Amino acid sequence: MKDSLLTVVRSLIFVAFALVLCALVFQFAGYNAPTMLWAVADGAFLRSGAIEQSLRWALPLFITAVGVGISFRAGFFNIGAQGQFYVGAICAAFAAEAFKGGPAFLVIPALIIAGMLGGALWALWPGLLRLRSGTDEVITTLMGNFMAGLLLVYVTSGPLKDPSGSGQQASSRPLDAAYRISDSLGLSPTIIGIAVAVGILMWLLVNRTAFGVLASLAGRNGTMVEWQGARLWKLGLSSFVISGALAGLAGTIEFMGPNGRIASGFLPAHGFTAILIALVANLNVVGTAAAAVFFGGLASAALYLPIMAGLPAAAIDIINAAIALFITARSKLVDKVLRLGGRPS
Amino acid sequence: MSNPPKPALECRDVTVKFGDVTALSDVAVSFAPGQIHAVVGQNGAGKTTFARVAAGLVQPTAGAVDVMGEEIRTGHVSQSRAAGVELVHQSFALPPSFTVAETMEFGATGKGGIYSRRGLAEKWRTHLAGLDVQVDLNRRIRDLPIETQQGIEIARALVMDARVLILDEPTAVLSPSGIDMLFARVRRLKQRGVTVILILHKIREVLGIADTVTVLRGGRKVEGPLPIAEVSAERLANLIVGDAIAKTLDRHERDALVGTKSPVGEGAGHPENATGPSVLSMTAVSTRPDSEGIALDGIDLDIRPGEIVGIAGVEGNGQKTLVRAISALADLASGSIRLAGQDVTGAPLAARRAIGLRIIPFERNVEGLSLTSSLWQNWSARELLQGSLLKVIRPSAVREACDRSLREWSVHYHNSMQKAGSLSGGNAQKVILAREVDSDARLIIAAQPTRGLDIGATAFVWQALRQARDRGAAILLISSDLDELFDISDRVVVMLSGRVNGEFRAPFDIASVGAAMTDAAARTSA
Ligand SMILES: Nc1ncnc2c1ncn2[C@@H]1O[C@H](COP(=O)(O)OP(=O)(O)OP(=O)(O)O)[C@@H](O)[C@H]1O
Numbered sequence: 019m020k021d022s023l024l025t026v027v028r029s030l031i032f033v034a035f036a037l038v039l040c041a042l043v044f045q046f047a048g049y050n051a052p053t054m055l056w057a058v059a060d061g062a063f064l065r066s067g068a069i070e071q072s073l074r075w076a077l078p079l080f081i082t083a084v085g086v087g088i089s090f091r092a093g094f095f096n097i098g099a100q101g102q103f104y105v106g107a108i109c110a111a112f113a114a115e116a117f118k119g120g121p122a123f124l125v126i127p128a129l130i131i132a133g134m135l136g137g138a139l140w141a142l143w144p145g146l147l148r149l150r151s152g153t154d155e156v157i158t159t160l161m162g163n164f165m166a167g168l169l170l171v172y173v174t175s176g177p178l179k180d181p182s183g184s185g186q187q188a189s190s191r192p193l194d195a196a197y198r199i200s201d202s203l204g205l206s207p208t209i210i211g212i213a214v215a216v217g218i219l220m221w222l223l224v225n226r227t228a229f230g231v232l233a234s235l236a237g238r239n240g241t242m243v244e245w246q247g248a249r250l251w252k253l254g255l256s257s258f259v260i261s262g263a264l265a266g267l268a269g270t271i272e273f274m275g276p277n278g279r280i281a282s283g284f285l286p287a288h289g290f291t292a293i294l295i296a297l298v299a300n301l302n303v304v305g306t307a308a309a310a311v312f313f314g315g316l317a318s319a320a321l322y323l324p325i326m327a328g329l330p331a332a333a334i335d336i337i338n339a340a341i342a343l344f345i346t347a348r349s350k351l352v353d354k355v356l357r358l359g360g361r362p363s
Numbered sequence: 364m365s366n367p368p369k370p371a372l373e374c375r376d377v378t379v380k381f382g383d384v385t386a387l388s389d390v391a392v393s394f395a396p397g398q399i400h401a402v403v404g405q406n407g408a409g410k411t412t413f414a415r416v417a418a419g420l421v422q423p424t425a426g427a428v429d430v431m432g433e434e435i436r437t438g439h440v441s442q443s444r445a446a447g448v449e450l451v452h453q454s455f456a457l458p459p460s461f462t463v464a465e466t467m468e469f470g471a472t473g474k475g476g477i478y479s480r481r482g483l484a485e486k487w488r489t490h491l492a493g494l495d496v497q498v499d500l501n502r503r504i505r506d507l508p509i510e511t512q513q514g515i516e517i518a519r520a521l522v523m524d525a526r527v528l529i530l531d532e533p534t535a536v537l538s539p540s541g542i543d544m545l546f547a548r549v550r551r552l553k554q555r556g557v558t559v560i561l562i563l564h565k566i567r568e569v570l571g572i573a574d575t576v577t578v579l580r581g582g583r584k585v586e587g588p589l590p591i592a593e594v595s596a597e598r599l600a601n602l603i604v605g606d607a608i609a610k611t612l613d614r615h616e617r618d619a620l621v622g623t624k625s626p627v628g629e630g631a632g633h634p635e636n637a638t639g640p641s642v643l644s645m646t647a648v649s650t651r652p653d654s655e656g657i658a659l660d661g662i663d664l665d666i667r668p669g670e671i672v673g674i675a676g677v678e679g680n681g682q683k684t685l686v687r688a689i690s691a692l693a694d695l696a697s698g699s700i701r702l703a704g705q706d707v708t709g710a711p712l713a714a715r716r717a718i719g720l721r722i723i724p725f726e727r728n729v730e731g732l733s734l735t736s737s738l739w740q741n742w743s744a745r746e747l748l749q750g751s752l753l754k755v756i757r758p759s760a761v762r763e764a765c766d767r768s769l770r771e772w773s774v775h776y777h778n779s780m781q782k783a784g785s786l787s788g789g790n791a792q793k794v795i796l797a798r799e800v801d802s803d804a805r806l807i808i809a810a811q812p813t814r815g816l817d818i819g820a821t822a823f824v825w826q827a828l829r830q831a832r833d834r835g836a837a838i839l840l841i842s843s844d845l846d847e848l849f850d851i852s853d854r855v856v857v858m859l860s861g862r863v864n865g866e867f868r869a870p871f872d873i874a875s876v877g878a879a880m881t882d883a884a885a886r887t888s889a
C-alpha cells in the first residue's frame with residue numbers, strides 16, 4: 019500500500035512540474051503566469067459552481083479512464099478510447115431513433131446498452147486482430163479513432179442529420195427530453211449513479227476477482243500465465259471489450275446528458291485525456307477517480323481561462339500535453355528523490 | 364608471506380540493508396590478486412548482493428570497498444568500472460536481435476554512432492578470439508547457444524581491461540561440457556593476471572576450479588578466503604549449511620549433494636511402487652518443427668504412479684519440446700498423449716492441469732514467475748485458474764494461504780506483497796515449487812528444478828519430489844546434472860535429437876548413459 023501511495027505522490031510531483039513548466043512558457047509568451055495559475059485553480063474548483071462544472075467533465079472521463087486502465091493492466095494498449103466513445107454515442111443515437119416514442123424506463127436502459135455494445139464492438143475488432151494475427155493494437159485502435167471520427171461526420175450529415183441545424187457543425191436531431199438523463203449542465207443523480215456503479219464494479223473486478231489477478235499477471239508476463247494454462251485471449255479480449263464498452267458508455271452519457279445530440283467532432287480530446295488520467299493514476303481505480311476530478315477541473319477551467327487570464331482555451335491542451343510528457347518520461351530523478359536514503363534498486 | 368601483495372578486492376565491514384532486510388552485515392573479506400576465488404553460501408546468503416556492491420550497483424549502508432589497495436566511491440558503476448571491476452550477472456540478458464559485433468560495440472562502450480557491419484566485426488574479432496570465443500560475429504544473439512552467449516557476456520565485461528571479474532552463478536545455465544569450457548576460460552584469464560571471483564553452489568565445482576573459498580551465511584562471512592587445499596568437501600558442506608542442518612542429511616544424500624563421488628548412483632529404486640496404470644503415456648509423439656527448439660520424433664514414454672523418471676541428454680536434444688508437448692504448448696504432428704487414462708492429445712493445458720499436471724518450467728523467470736508481480740499473485744495463479752474467472756476472491760485470505768504455503772516451503776521472504784523479482788534465485792524457485800507441488804498433483808514435470816539452488820535447498824527439493832512420488836504422483840525430472848538424475852530417478856531415459864536413445868534402470872552406469880547421450884549408435888538398454 020505504501021507503494022501505491024508513492025505512485026500518487028510521484029504523479030502529483032509530475033503534475034506540479036508540468037504546471038510550472040507551462041507557467042514559465044506562458045510567462046515568456048507575454049502572459050501573466052501567476053494570474054494564469056490562479057485562473058486555473060479558480061475555474062476548476064474555487065469559484066462558486068466550479069466544482070459541479072468540474073464533476074460534469076470528470077464523470078464521463080472517469081468512466082472511460084477506468085476502462086483504459088483495465089485494458090492497460092492486461093497488457094493491451096487500447097489507444098482507441100476516442101473512437102469507442104464516438105461509436106458508443108453513435109449507436110445510442112441510432113437506437114434513440116429506433117425506439118422513439120417508447121416508455122422512458124425502457125428506452126433509457128436500451129440506449130445505454132446500445133452505446134456500450136457499440137463501444138465494445140469498436141474494441142472487439144482490434145482485439146481479435148491482435149490475438150489472431152498479432153496486429154499491433156496500438157496502430158489499429160489509433161486508426162479506429164479516425165474511422166470513428168469520419169463515421170461521426172457521416173451520420174451527422176447523413177442518416178441522423180438535423181435538417182433544422184444551423185449549419186456551423188453538422189449534428190444529429192436532438193434527443194427527446196423524456197430520454198435525457200441530465201440537463202445541459204450535465205450533472206444529475208443518474209449520471210453520478212452510473213459513474214459510482216462503474217467505479218464499484220470495476221474496483222471489484224480488478225481487486226476482488228480471479229480475473230483481476232490473472233489479467234494483471236498476464237499484462238506483466240503473458241508467458242507465465244500461459245504456462246499456468248490460461249487462455250491469454252480470454253483475459254486479453256475481455257479486458258479489451260470492457261474498456262471499449264466503458265468508453266461507449268461515456269459517449270452515451272454525453273449524448274443522453276449534457277449534449278442531448280451528437281455533433282461531428284464533438285469532444286475530440288476525451289479519449290486521450292482519459293488515457294492520461296489512467297496513466298497518472300497508475301491504472302488504479304481509486305486513483306483514477308482522483309485524477310479524473312483533477313482533469314475534469316482543468317477541462318472546466320479551459321472555458322474560464324479566456325475571461326480570467328486572457329488566454330486561449332487551448333492553453334489547457336498545452337497543460338495536458340505537458341503533463342503527458344512528464345508522466346511518460348517517468349523521470350528517474352523523481353524516483354531517486356522519493357527513495358531518499360531508501361533502498362537502492 | 365612477508366609483505367603480501369595488495370589485495371585485488373577488499374571489502375571492509377560492508378553492511379547492506381534493503382528496508383528491513385539485512386542482506387549483508389559487517390562483511391570483511393579480501394581477495395588476493397591473480398587467483399580464482401569462489402564465494403559460496405545458501406540462497407539468500409548475500410552472494411549476489413556482495414557482487415553488486417563490488418560492481419557499484421548497490422550502495423552499501425555502511426563499509427568501504429578497496430580495489431588494488433585504493434578505496435573506491437561505492438554505489439557508482441562508473442567508479443567500479445574505472446577501478447577495473449566487472450560483473451557478469453546471474454541472469455544476464457543480451458539483446459536478442461543484435462549481432463555479436465553490435466552487442467560487443469554497444470554493450471561495452473554504450474555509445475551510439477554510425478558504423479558499418481564489417482568494420483565492427485573486424486574490430487571485435489581479435490578480442491573474442493583472444494578469449495577463445497569461437498563465433499561468427501554477424502550472427503544474432505538469439506541464434507546462439509547459451510554457452511556462447513555467456514562467453515560473449517564475459518568478453519564484453521573484459522573490454523575495459525578488467526582486473527577483477529565477478530561471475531555470479533555462471534555454471535547454473537551451463538551443461539556439463541559448457542562448464543568445462545567456462546572453467547578453461549577462467550583459468551586462461553587467471554594466466555593473464557585477472558582476478559576472478561566465482562559465485563558457485565556446487566562443491567565439486569569449487570574444489571575443481573578455485574584457489575580459495577569464502578563462505579557466506581545469512582549475510583555474514585562464516586569463513587574465508589580459505590586456501591582450497593585446506594578444506595574438504597565435507598567441511599565445506601558443513602560451513603555452508605551450518606553444522607546443525609548438516610547432521611540431518613543422510614550419508615547417501617550428502618554424497619550426491621557434495622558431488623565428489625563419481626556418479627554411479629544406485630538410484631532410489633522403488634520399482635515395486637510403480638505398478639499402477641500409467642499416469643503419462645506418450646505414444647509415437649512427433650511435433651511440428653517450430654522456432655523454439657528441435658522437434659520430437661516418435662517419442663514413446665510411460666510413467667507410472669510412484670515413479671521418478673529422469674530425462675538425461677545434452678541440452679538442446681528435445682527436452683524442452685518434450686515439456687512443451689506434454690503441456691499442450693507445442694503442436695503435435697502425430698501420436699497421442701494420455702494423462703491418467705484420459706486421452707488429452709487435443710486438450711488444452713487448462714484441462715491437463717485439471718487432471719493433475721504440474722509444471723516446474725525451465726525458465727524460472729519467464730515461464731515460472733512474473734517478476735514484477737507480487738508473490739501472492741504468482742503463487743495463487745494456478746488455483747485461480749481452476750475456478751471461474753469471475754470467482755470472487757478475498758486477497759487477504761489468499762495472502763494468508765500464500766504465507767502458510769511459503770512458510771511450509773521455508774521460503775525466505777519479507778511479505779507476500781513483495782515482488783517476485785526481489786527474491787534470491789533459490790527462493791524464487793521455491794515459490795514455484797510451493798505452487799506446483801500440491802496434493803492433487805498426479806504428474807509433476809520438474810525441469811532443472813534445482814538449478815541455482817544451494818545444497819540445503821536442493822536436498823529439500825529432492826525430498827519434496829520423493830514425497831510426492833511416495834504419495835503416488837508420477838514425476839518427470841529433466842536435469843543436466845547426472846548426480847541428481849542418478850540419485851533420485853527410478854529410471855533414466857536418454858534423449859538425443861528429439862528421440863529416445865536408451866533407457867536405463869538403477870544401478871546406473873555412467874559410461875553407458877554417457878554413450879547414449881552422445882552417440883546414436885549406442886542404442887542400448889540396460
Ligand atoms: N532489491 C532487493 N530488495 C529487497 N530485498 C533484497 C533485494 N535484493 C536482495 N534482497 C534480499 O537480500 C538477501 C540476499 O540476497 P542475494 O540475492 O544477495 O542472495 P544470494 O546469496 O545471491 O542468493 P541465491 O543463491 O539464491 O542467488 C535475500 O534475503 C534477498 O531477498
Ligand SMILES: [Mg+2]
Pocket residue numbers: 410411412453531787788
Ligand atoms: Mg544470487
